[in-house]
Amino acid sequence: MKKLVLGAVAILVAVIAVVIGFKIKSDSLINAKIEELKNNGFVVKHQQSSNYLKTTGSGQIEVVYPDKVTTYLFSKIKNEEIKKTLEKQYSLLETVEKVEIFEGITFDYDFVINNLSFDANTNIYLSSLSKKAMYTLTQESTNIASSKWLLDFLKDKKLKVSIDKNANYKIADIDTVIPELMFLTIRGLEGNSKNMKLGLLKLSGTEKSDKDFFQLNDLNVDYNFDDKKEISNSTIKNIEFQDFDNSFNIKNILINSNTIKDEVNISGKSEIGFDEVNVKKYGEEVANLKKTTLNFTVDKLPIKKLDEITSYLEDENYKDYVKTLFQSGISVSSNGSATTYMIKGQKIFDTLKYDLSLGLNKNGSIEDAKNVKDIFETIKLVINLDNETAQNLKNLLNLKQPDSQVDFIDGENNLKKFEAELKTDGVYVNGKKVLEEKELELPKKKSFDDSQYLGQNTNGKGVFYDYELIGDNLLKVTFRYVPDMSTITSGGISVSFPELKDATRIKKHTTNSFEKINFYDAGSEIWNGGLEKNIISSYLLVEGWDENWTDATIEKEFSLEIDVKDLDVLQINLRGGALNDTNNGEKASEIVPVDGELDQQNYPIQIADIEIYSLKK
Structure with a gap:
């Protein structure tokens, strides 16, 4: 029995020792973070209480030295190109502008940490804008209702971000009225380092006669960025907009982008699509566009670094950049499809598909170009239309230009095809030469x-x-x-x-x-x-x-x-x-x-x- 008691005591002592050790480690991490903020341009007011199982804390973080704060924040950005861009934009601000915009911005915070598991839940609240902005709002608050609203919004800590130990964040829902301006609703805004979701964004005017309205439903963005690639895939269930005269609705939007970089070039592909677009004017439908997708691909775009491109354009050194562009062997292509386009009740087409590719001449130059082929190595365009639309288009072109070379041949899936291609000896349409090489000469510069x-x-x-x-x-x-x-x-x-x-x-x-x-x-x-x-x-x-x-x-x-x-x-x-x-x-x-x-x-x-x-x- 004595041994059992001693064993139980030993286990209890060990558990207490472990708990104390975790608590000390938790306190050490908090103090280190506070010192880090203080050393990088912030003033931190902090208080906390602890027992052996959890630590709770709260306080304020205020921006005092904008230059130190921005340097610190920029250092946390992993993407070098984005970081350099932000640094450059910030450097363009005058000292007085930096002070007016940033000095005095204050965040309140509170947190709870489990001392055993280190699970942490933190809430951060925007409680004050810069001193200059707060002074202006205070002066305006007696006469301008929206300024009074913003002061109360900050005072009540309505802008709240909750973050867990895995850096998952959630912004508290906002449902408010900005006087004399708008009704504003934001719901379900959350995310992490790989994803962002927004359930609802809704804006509408406050006046009874005001018809302005905007609504976005179910935005989802998946992204993955590093130094070698940038991938993002976005979907939006619905976007609706209207004003006094017009309304616009687009359903099931898709926006995807995939970019791969090496030391010299960027290659990328973008995709845009939607299920339906509906446009009305004075309540009458003026456009209805069904299932549509567009793809754009760029290969070997010579962008060594973002700041190098910026330097080219800022110095107006277009000739050097264009020369680099040509020598890279860049190619651009695009394809897409669409179905059932109606404009003002009239059918434009049932089916349209296109495929376009362009390749620059590696030895070419825009400045010295005398012929289209001095600029482009290849150009190819393929268009497929439903039979009725193809015939209507051909008749229209022949009516306006009787000697028109536009014609269609049979394609796949009962579609009619038009194909134009730049070759070494001229331009071909549906396999027949329609322009000789000498006819591709460019007009002389004035x-x-x-x-x-x-x-x-x-x-x-x-x-x-x-x-x-x-x-x-x-x-x-x-x-x-x-x-x-x-x-x-x-x-x-x-x-x-x-x-x-x-x-x-x-x-x-x-x-x-x-x-x-x-x-x-x-x-x-x-x-x-x-x-x-x-x-x-x-x-x-x-x-x-x-x-x-x-x-x-x-x-x-x-x-x-x-x-x-x-x-x-x-x-x-x-x-x-x-x-x-x-x-x-x-x-x-x-x-x-x-x-x-x-x-x-x-x-x-x-x-x-x-x-x-x-x-x-």
């Missing part, structure tokens, strides 16, 4: 030389320019100056743009004759020849100047690539000038043109406006 209108003398000396539209909205202008002097010590070209305040639209500049091209935005100090003193510029000035120009037979030039989007006419003031400081009795200086309208520097200029709209015709 290029203009307006030198005859500019200040020049009978020797062909003076200022000149020519221009060329090298993209949909990208204009390349080259300026040249040929001096009419025997001896030169310095000189250059000045170009100003009366309608531009800064160089934002100048995407690229090149020169073979100036060490540097200088840009003077509006507000810069520039020399005024009439006043003989510096003035503040009122519009953009671009200048190339050579202090050591000794060979008068060499012309000076530079080119600008200018974004002309939304411009009908680009206004340009142009002049050239040179100095001779040798005191050799020859011509001491010149300004070209000699007379004419004056620019902001009080020098005569040649008006060199370019009509953009005429280039795009």
Whole structure:
């Protein structure tokens, strides 16, 4: 009996020792996490109580040092590309903006930890926005109902996230009215590192006459991201939208994406589909589209890293990127199918299927392309239609263009097929050649030389320019100056743009004759020849100047690539000038043109406006 008692006591002591050990470990983990937060820009207020079986705690976490907090949070992101993108966006914020947005954001929390199993359940509540935002809301709360609502929403801790030990999260349902704005319902929002679900999102207007309404049901997203692949599969049971005049409903949406990366390229496939789309206007059905799927595939897209692509585009280094794109051997393909499309009660087709593939010419170039085949190695399009639709389409095309080459042949499953393909010697439709290779030549780029209108003398000396539209909205202008002097010590070209305040639209500049091209935005100090003193510029000035120009037979030039989007006419003031400081009795200086309208520097200029709209015709 004594041995049994001693044995029981020994077991009890062992259990107590284990429990105490677990409790100590639990306390140690909590304290370590609090210190980690404090060392990374947060202020933490914490309190807890423990017994040998469980630990409960609560407190507040406040953002005090935004830079430290964001650095800490970004370090937790495993995907390097996403992390670098967020870091770059954050770095664009001014210090005052970081403070206004982040400083003072506060979360309340509470948790329960089982000291034996380490099961943990944590609740986190957003209780305060930044100090600046809270101050503004408080000032507005007496007059603006929505500001008062948001203050109460935060005070009552309505935004609650519950997290278990496996990082499964659930956001508390929200069913509220934002005064004078909307009814808002969010239900069943939960997930983890691989999945997210949303049962219901519903928005509607608060006014009795307000017909605005949006509802999303049963969103499910499965995802798996790492450095080598990104996979996501999404389904939505229903999306419904309506306003006073229109309603839109789409059922059983499918959105899938699968991307694989290596050190150089990305290859990916995307799929989009739905079971039915219904559109009404004033209660009348205007469109009904049935079962539809679209697939897009890209192979060997040359994206080494996200930040490298960003650098290409930010520097407007399109030529280098396009060159890389061609050399990669990229191919693009797409296929899809659709059934029973009705528009305003009229059947458009019963069945449509298509298959499209494109392959770029590895040795090709858009800039130097003279023929379609200089851009594309392969193009193939296959369309299958139901018999009735194919015949209707053929009749319509023949009516509008009697010599139309469009025809259909028998395909599978009683469908009619149209097939067009780019081959080495031309374009074939349904196996018959319809275009010879020479007919694939591209129209020549529009290029203009307006030198005859500019200040020049009978020797062909003076200022000149020519221009060329090298993209949909990208204009390349080259300026040249040929001096009419025997001896030169310095000189250059000045170009100003009366309608531009800064160089934002100048995407690229090149020169073979100036060490540097200088840009003077509006507000810069520039020399005024009439006043003989510096003035503040009122519009953009671009200048190339050579202090050591000794060979008068060499012309000076530079080119600008200018974004002309939304411009009908680009206004340009142009002049050239040179100095001779040798005191050799020859011509001491010149300004070209000699007379004419004056620019902001009080020098005569040649008006060199370019009509953009005429280039795009």
